[in-house]
Amino acid sequence: MASVQTFALPHYEEYPVHVALFKDVTNAAFLRSQLLASNPDFDYAFLDASMILTPNHLLTSTFLALHTFLTKRAKTRTPHSELVFRLSPNNNIGESYKKFGIGDATTAIIAVKLPITADATVDASITAETVSKHLGNVVQGTSVRIGEQGEGLGLWCDVDKVRKMYKLGGEGGNKGKKTGAANGDARVKKEGDEKKEMESVILGIIALKGS
Secondary structure (H helix, E strand, O other), rough: OOOEEEEOOOOOOEEEEEEEEEHHHHHHHHHHHHOOOOOHOOEEEEEEHHHOOHHHHHHHHHHHHHHHOOOOOOOOHHHHHHHHHHHHHOOOOOHHHHHOOOOOOOOOOOEOOOOEOOOOEEOOOOOHHHHHHHHHHHHOOOEEEOOOOOOOOOOOHHHHHHHHHHHOOOOOOOOOOOOOOHHHHHHHOOOOOOOOHHHHHHHHHHHHHHH
């Protein structure tokens, strides 16, 4: 069984979002092959965790994916593919998958499952328990617990990669610097502030794309 956290999105509480996080994954190539084969048992949004900055980054994109799908304005075939697309700042679907989806060598993965059918009705058979059981069986990696507010979802983020993807400019200046407890605390605070600033800009970019 994998650890799964369930989120309720504003206005769409009847469509709970089930999210799981894995580290040290060794079979990303297999998971990707099932996606490419359109295996319905693997109808998830499998995301490269290094491209998810914060919980809000993921959940805002998930909300937009669900909203556009339910209002028949989606650009892709399923809510899960729409989620991958909505994370991207551009309208190139292939590029969205290349940057935010998993690759054969991905080792930190976020899996998102929405309980929705092709005709946009709720699939009551999809629950946190069924998602946990299935992912626990098919993902070869270590399940990581996600907090109620999404704590943990940004721990594997490569901030420089995300900054480059959204063309935010600037450079990370703290790599390899360990200069004692006081300076360490200051560095952590600076990184937290940087993430908040980046998040604000990224959410604006995503919202403008979805408008």
